[in-house]
Amino acid sequence: MKRELDEGRTAAGAGDWVAAGHAFVRAAMEGSAEGAELAAGVTVELVPMADGGSAEAAALLAGIYLEYFDESALPVAVRYARAAAEAGLPAGQRTYGHMLVAGLGVEEDRARAVELFRAAAGGGDAYGMFNLAHLVDDPDESLRLLEAAAHEGIAAAGAVLADRLSALDRDEEALGWYVRAAERGHTGAMNAAACWYRDGFGTAPDPVRAVRWFLALLAHGDGDGVHEAIRLVRTGALTEEQIREAGRLAGDPGAAEALIGTALNGTALNGDRA
Template sequence: MKVAMRRSSNLVLVSSLALAALALPFSGVKPASAQGSQRALTRPVDPNAGTIRKDNKPSPGTADDKGSRPGENDPYPSSGVTLYQRMGSTLPPLPPEKPYSGPIDDAYGAYQRGLYVTALEKALPRAQAGDAAAQTLVAEMMSRGLGIAHSSKDAAFWYGQAAERGDPAAMFQYALLLMQGRDVTRDKSKADDYMRRAAEAGNASAQFNLAQILIADNPGEKGLRLSLPFYEKSAEQGISDAQYAVAQLYVSIGDLPAEKKAKAREWLLRAAKAGFDTAQLDMGIWYVNGVGGERDYEKGFEWLRIAALRGNVVAQNKLAHLYINALGTRPNPVEAAKWYVLSRRAGLADPALEDFYLGIEEEQQKQAIDLANKFRRG
């Protein structure tokens, strides 16, 4: 039986995303690489990153006595969002598409079933006749070497043709090429225009990247406010980097409606459940410090443990503190020492943990080192 499938608006034509975002000062935007295609890079190590504390007083070095952050003595999350690459993780399903009653696209149907030669045979004549959807499909297949020899230069040509005709996925891809100057002449102005048009047409990845651009081009709170609507739209479509950014902005921008601020933890939780290790780290810290809701040491411990098992260095450091202070778990000096050894090996110094480590028994140190040596990222 012949199965024909329509073109999905969420086809894998979305090139990967690398999270940049809200840290002030902002260091600049990188075009991103696709979610789920890269190994994780954890948060850049900061000696004050996400300090865990038992009371509601600001941690040393994180706020002054005048309350320079929201709420004079309120706990607040680790500082902003910086540049990350996404880890390989299963993302939550996107919202269901609206019922489709348009024409069936046999080329995309063949592509989705893995019949690449057939897909190319059906798409190429249409692409040459000016069909934007077919041009995008041909570009995708050429960029991946599916059904035809890999050619990034030819792919760039077809992405450009489809972008000129308004295909959202092609506009996003071509914007990335223009940003990088890869196989086309670098042109930031043109790249920004295509990124905005793709975002306004509903492309989730373009919405996220446009938010990044707006922050880079508009330092300070202005950029945060301009970017927020696009982060929100991208987050609604299941982009976990955007969900994380929305959570951070909801607690960072002072005068947002209360109903938005109340959803900050919900957005961070969605990003954490999607497998974003930085969101998992912050989720743990938010629960422990009472950011965006009530404290919950047990949930905080669990999220920090998940992030630590996935190799997040800061989470490993914070988990050691939880084991020492019996926050959300029973005290366990060997486990605490193990996580400290792992984070120290990764370059995160912590004098307090070093003092703890030197103060435990030699046999406990040996056990911790042995466990650290056996550790494998989950």
């Protein structure tokens, strides 16, 4: 998130407030409280741009007001989201569609939301594709939309797609999408990939990759992953070198060494030590 914060500050220094706002929002989405504070602060610069006719500024403002302000900001968020949608901006169409689906500051209108999400998706907006996938009646179209959104980098779309494919007993494909979503930081997909590699769903059992994703969960603040990794290691399924390989894949060699030390307080690892 430091990169996003730095990008935002650089853009702000150059007077590019839309780029700055987007960078700060990305940082906030990664869990940065500073990013959220800076995104809220950028609204002061975005308001005159939006009022002057900038659809991009209006769409960004609507999103910031929705996410980082209280309910008193809803009427203003609606106004800017509607303006951006009416200007034909995909981000505005998606944001206003979201408000219509959820009844946020407007009367709920699912049919109009579908129209807006479809327009946003047609304009290449990945979140528009993702949102539309949850509303269409055709299961095949929903799968296509989820796949398109996942290819555009929406990790949650990949995880949902994997769930849908799993329900269709297309386990090998499902595992592939869990892994892609996990690689993009989706913790639910990390847990699913770890468990599937451990249990051999969609592939032969692969304890190294299982531990890799359990360790990745730990790096994202989920302690359940390390407990699962300890249980797996204590079955004797991995050597010390395999655990180290899992740590290397997870980008956390230190966690692998800690895992080895913890596990060795229980049973030996495949005869590496008695």
